[in-house]
Amino acid sequence: MVHAVRLWTLLSATFSCALATEVMLGRTKIIGLDSPQFKQEFFGGIPFASPPVGDLRFRPPIAKFTLDGPSLSATNFSASCVQAGLPFSEISENCLTLNVFRPAGVSSKSELPVMVFIYGGGFVAGQSSIMNGTGLVSRSIARGTPIVFVSLNYRLGPLGFPLGDEAARNGLLNLGLHDQLVALKWVHANIHAFGGDPKKVAVSDREFPFAPVLDGPGGLIPDYPTKRVARGAGGKLPFLSGTVLDEGTSFTPQTLVGVTQAEAFGISLFSPSPAGTSALQTAVQNTLAQYSDDPADGCPYFTGNDTFGLDPEYKRTAAFVTDIGFLSLRRWFGRAAAARGALVHSYMFTDPQPENPPQIGITHASELPYVFGGTPAGNPGAPQLSEQMMDYWISFATSLDPNDGKGSERPKWEPYTPSKEFNHANLTMIADEFHISQTEFNDKNHFRLAIIALCVVPRW
Numbered sequence: 001m002v003h004a005v006r007l008w009t010l011l012s013a014t015f016s017c018a019l020a021t022e023v024m025l026g027r028t029k030i031i032g033l034d035s036p037q038f039k040q041e042f043f044g045g046i047p048f049a050s051p052p053v054g055d056l057r058f059r060p061p062i063a064k065f066t067l068d069g070p071s072l073s074a075t076n077f078s079a080s081c082v083q084a085g086l087p088f089s090e091i092s093e094n095c096l097t098l099n100v101f102r103p104a105g106v107s108s109k110s111e112l113p114v115m116v117f118i119y120g121g122g123f124v125a126g127q128s129s130i131m132n133g134t135g136l137v138s139r140s141i142a143r144g145t146p147i148v149f150v151s152l153n154y155r156l157g158p159l160g161f162p163l164g165d166e167a168a169r170n171g172l173l174n175l176g177l178h179d180q181l182v183a184l185k186w187v188h189a190n191i192h193a194f195g196g197d198p199k200k201v202a203v204s205d206r207e208f209p210f211a212p213v214l215d216g217p218g219g220l221i222p223d224y225p226t227k228r229v230a231r232g233a234g235g236k237l238p239f240l241s242g243t244v245l246d247e248g249t250s251f252t253p254q255t256l257v258g259v260t261q262a263e264a265f266g267i268s269l270f271s272p273s274p275a276g277t278s279a280l281q282t283a284v285q286n287t288l289a290q291y292s293d294d295p296a297d298g299c300p301y302f303t304g305n306d307t308f309g310l311d312p313e314y315k316r317t318a319a320f321v322t323d324i325g326f327l328s329l330r331r332w333f334g335r336a337a338a339a340r341g342a343l344v345h346s347y348m349f350t351d352p353q354p355e356n357p358p359q360i361g362i363t364h365a366s367e368l369p370y371v372f373g374g375t376p377a378g379n380p381g382a383p384q385l386s387e388q389m390m391d392y393w394i395s396f397a398t399s400l401d402p403n404d405g406k407g408s409e410r411p412k413w414e415p416y417t418p419s420k421e422f423n424h425a426n427l428t429m430i431a432d433e434f435h436i437s438q439t440e441f442n443d444k445n446h447f448r449l450a451i452i453a454l455c456v457v458p459r460w
Contacts, residue, residue: 106195135373248321300361354378
């Protein structure tokens with residue numbers, strides 16, 4: 001996302017001129033960077049697990065709550081985990097590290113709330129460095145509710161999510177999720193040294209929902225979350241969850257032509273299915289049938305009959321992917337949690353993205369740069385909206401309520417009900433009914449399609 005990269009370029013230039021700062025973790029001195037301009041300090045590339053190489057490759061992470069040696073240089077991010085699309089010089093198997101941004105002048109007695117960001121990317125791509133925490137920490141200081149911000153790396157692709165019977169028999173599925181859990185345990189064990197409160201840790205996870213694989217009885221993912229939630233799992237933890245208007249455009253091939261290719265693509269998203277190939281094909285065909293082939297009804301939404309030079313099936317398929325991969329899940333989990341008394345705050349993000357190509361519209365993760373203080377250059381109202389969104393998120397992290405009244409003037413974000421969700425463009429409560437007939441159809445079939453959703457959940 002262009003505006004996110006621009007923000008990081010600016011902030012990294014600032015840190016390049018920063019001074020040294022230190023934190024003692026056990027017997028190790030961690031040397032980070034002090035940035036007086038932002039009144040905060042940065043510690044990057046801190047190992048939270050042993051390097052997953054050699055005999056530890058394709059193994060669950062070995063937690064590393066203490067460090068080796070008298071000192072650790074933590075003045076930059078570590079290499080990202082192995083993935084396609086990045087230069088070899090920027091990736092490494094030795095990547096299980098995390099980063100800490102904190103206000104200057106805090107101590108181990110400060111006990112500040114902690115925000116942990118876990119990148120998405122479909123479990124095949126992602127970098128802890130791409131969403132810089134400087135803006136959030138600066139905003140938290142300015143509004144009088146300072147936080148500590150943490151981001152982390154986890155293994156991706158076949159190194160993090162190996163597939164097959166052998167991996168399943170040996171309990172080696174979802175290694176990347178095990179990495180995330182060990183990183184969170186590290187935060188609980190050590191964040192006090194950086195001024196954080198281990199009892200007040202909120203986790204933000206914007207993950208693509210198709211990839212996790214069941215570990216089997218007693219494993220990390222013993223059953224489909226839809227089934228577990230229906231049985232009462234999850235308790236009444238408060239959470240924020242949301243979707244953007246045109247989620248599916250980023251994941252729909254623009255080369256797609258005709259109904260046959262649309263069905264084949266839909267089947268590929270959920271293969272292999274525990275229901276079997278024939279049942280999956282029928283489910284995809286029946287679900288696609290719920291969507292009009294009129295381009296005016298397709299995604300990106302509200303773009304009329306414009307097909308952007310693509311086959312009309314692109315817009316219909318993108319609508320299918322938006323609903324079945326994102327909107328249906330957010331709506332189902334939100335309603336299920338709210339029905340049992342959990343405090344849920346849900347949003348639909350619709351702010352225009354003039355820097356995006358028109359065929360992708362307001363696509364997946366468009367709201368994240370706003371939360372981190374970066375906005376599209378061609379949208380004059382975006383900076384104010386970004387400030388308000390940062391305040392909502394920081395307020396939730398510090399009080400479990402996005403409406404603490406501090407910082408920017410902003411409307412009340414009311415708790416979610418089927419008739420009330422938040423529109424993160426004009427900051428008004430709207431009825432949660434967009435594509436309601438399609439998502440209700442999807443709800444009746446979500447067990448068969450075996451979809452998994454992750455939300456923004458506090459670990460308090």
